[in-house]
Amino acid sequence: MAKVEMTVNGRMTSANVEDRTLLVDYLREDRNLTGTHVGCDTSQCGACVVHVDGKAVKSCTILAVQAAGSDVRTIEGLAGDDQLHPMQEAFRNNHGLQCGFCTPGMIMSAVDMVNRLGPKLDEATIRAELEGNICRCTGYHNIVKSIAAGAKAMGKGMKKAAE
């Protein structure tokens, strides 16, 4: 067992976990943050993507102890209370989800994409960057549209913040 302390969605957390505990299991089982999903066991599907210190990470690929001292953000903490992040809004407005299971990972990856590459994303870039996220419902068509729209909205927000 190891004592793990990390910030999750802005709050300090502390727990004793087995050494082998994956970050995703810590979030789902210990913190009850079940918005982060597990869709595979080979780190292919991306349903478990969270942000660790601002970067997208598949939370099934790292141990909880590896995230000790980090700032972890999950889909539940992406926006403030009762608010939607522009990327969440874009997924809703563009029908970018059906069953919703891959959606949290998609949104977390999309936000990371904009953070890394800026708000002007063409279709080819979005499709290439989604390589680590599998969706079985939407055929990606509306996910690509959602991310383009969400990126644009995030860009406006960034511009406003800069002003």
Add this chain to the structure above:
Amino acid sequence: MGIEGIGARVLRKEDKRFITGQGRYTDDHKVAGMHYAAFVRSPHAHAKIKKINTKAANQMSGVVGIFDGKQLTGDGIGNIICGWMIHSKDGSPMNMGAWSALATEYVRYVGDAVVVVIAETLAEARAAAEAVDVSYKVLKAVIDPEDALKNGAPQLHPEAKNNTIYDWEIGDEAATDAAFAKAANVVEMDIRNNRLVPNAMEPRSALAEYDAAEDHFTLHTTSQNPHVARLVLSAFYQVAPENKLRVIAPDVGGGFGSKIYIYPEEIVCLWAAKKARVKAVKWTSDRSEAFITDAHGRDHVSKAKMAFDADNRILGFKIDTIANIGAYMSLFSSSVPTYLYATLLSGQYNIANIHCNVRTVYTNTVPVDAYRGAGRPEATFLVERMMETAARQLDVDPAELRRANFVREFPHQTPVIFCYDAGDYETSLNAAMEAADYANFEKRRKRSARKGKLRGIGMSCYIEACGIAPSAAVGSLGAGVGLWESAEVRVNPVGTVEILTGSHSHGQGHETTFAQLVSDRFGLPSENVQVVHGDTDKVQFGMGTYGSRSGAVGMSAIEKALDKVEDKAKKIAAHMLEASEGDIEIKDGEVSVKGTDKKLLWHEVCLGAYTGHNLPEGMEPGLKEGAFYDPTNFTFPAGCYICEVEVDPDTGTTTIEQFVAADDFGKIINPMIVEGQVHGGLAQGIGQALMENAVYDDSGQLLSASYMDYTMPRADDLPSFKVSTTETLCPGNPLGIKGCGEAGAIGSPPAVINAITNAIGHNNLPMPASPHNVWAAVQAGE
């Protein structure tokens, strides 16, 4: 229609919980005292169980129970059933082998469950499962459906001689042979429809709670049809009587058919919770387990030939199919390669003579059942590959060959049971050709050729059957259940509305589209409407969601219940307003007397229904109505898909340059959601055509058993799709709906393969058209 009525692009009511991580899937549920199940599964495709030694495992930390198949059957838990009786052409009933939720004597596929371990934590359950020692006598396995029929092939079940479950036929063979005798041209093909793994993103999961004081079970499960699950768990598996079993299918992360069935794991979790005397047992599949336990799809081998007269009119179509059903017969498995398949072999065409023979066989593979399209993709692939191949051999334009043979008058009785009720195939063909700029394809082909690339174009004019189905009709064909749907509309005293439905949404957006029916009817905002589904304690009974039936059947039931609600509300309003019932109009949330300024607000009428102070003489208070809707026919969505590809002959890589879909789904309630269904279906169909393939080695090990090995489309494998719809209303149901959930997966594989074979210039190409297969085909030539 109003801004939220029928035909409006209403944003989804359910989305907020999903985009904020508040969705509640089965594995998200936890209860106090919850234990975990881990299954010991057969590593062999075919073996006799010699001995099960649980001594070491029993002493491990956290273990509260280890159970095997003998204990399960000893407690009276029934064998897993197949709910559709098929008779062979000699009149004998299908030969079904026994399937116990935990194997008793033999294991018949890699993944067959043998032992379950119940422990306090998941890690403990898994560790103990590892320590269970099962010794086997390994037997020879048979994997390929053609091999299964050969003399001397390993035999799976004593009930099924030569591994044959049934040898079934449809159509008039003598008449079809006579038509071939008169043919000017005959086109022949051998076609294999590759085996697929459905791969809903949410793995299957079951949480079985047992209340010992009440002797009552509650099962949360990843199900497309929780009511049928309860019925089957109760009536056939004897887990508990129905009144002692509540089944809840909460948010479900995709199904595509694979979550229709009641699997061994659900049965075992319920039984084991009581047997181990724990409050609850949870099992959640990991992806590796899903690959070897979720029902697979397709896996047909067919020989087909089509006869044409000198004017290129089809005279006859003859097909011989071998269908692989896997090691056991899953819930609907027998119907898929028969009534859901061969009944569609007339395609969109006027074919007087069709005969199809189907032999369905056991093999040492995962059970095969309905997967998105279920039989119709296999039929469409045969028909549309055949039409394209025939056009090339007869040297006519593929579109013209189709036009020359289209059904143009309705109703149209095919020689394979179905009676097409409405359609306009030429209009969707024209729409697709225009959207694809078909006329200028040769220019684009030349442009590709200059880059050293092979460009090809292919089409597919599909028809399929949805809205399953008239209960008496499917009953006469062997179905064990009726396929109606139920609904209840509860109007609350304040005028808000609850719709309780036996349909189940696992991505289809029912909470939105079903609410649109109420908005349309009474002019209420959709936020005032709540859709309740997926809980046997709340909804009386229903048949669930599959076969694109929730629109044509589920919504028809809601319409029927709304008719009754409207009728009663009008009677109450007429009484309150002292007007004639025929003059009452309900619109925009107001109930008025036509041509006067006399009116009540909607909620005033609803409140009146519940106070009961001023109701017509003899009327019961309240405003709540239920309905069961039994369809009168199947529905027949149809359309035309065109795929254009570029093939790199050096690498075999295929790029989809454009994909056009023109569908006729009848009445559309929410175009945004319908388009989404088409996009997703296309992706799965293109996936089957280009990359997806469940591959077994000769010993029965599934080689493509992870996302590292089983290739599914990713975002950069697909283009944005060009989708549009044409509309002929379905005359068989009140809304005119045909259904849209599976068309994309049904119609697209032949369009893709027709395009690639057009690009490479010959037909010698297996599906999936992986880069390796395409490269080899280019190298090999015709």
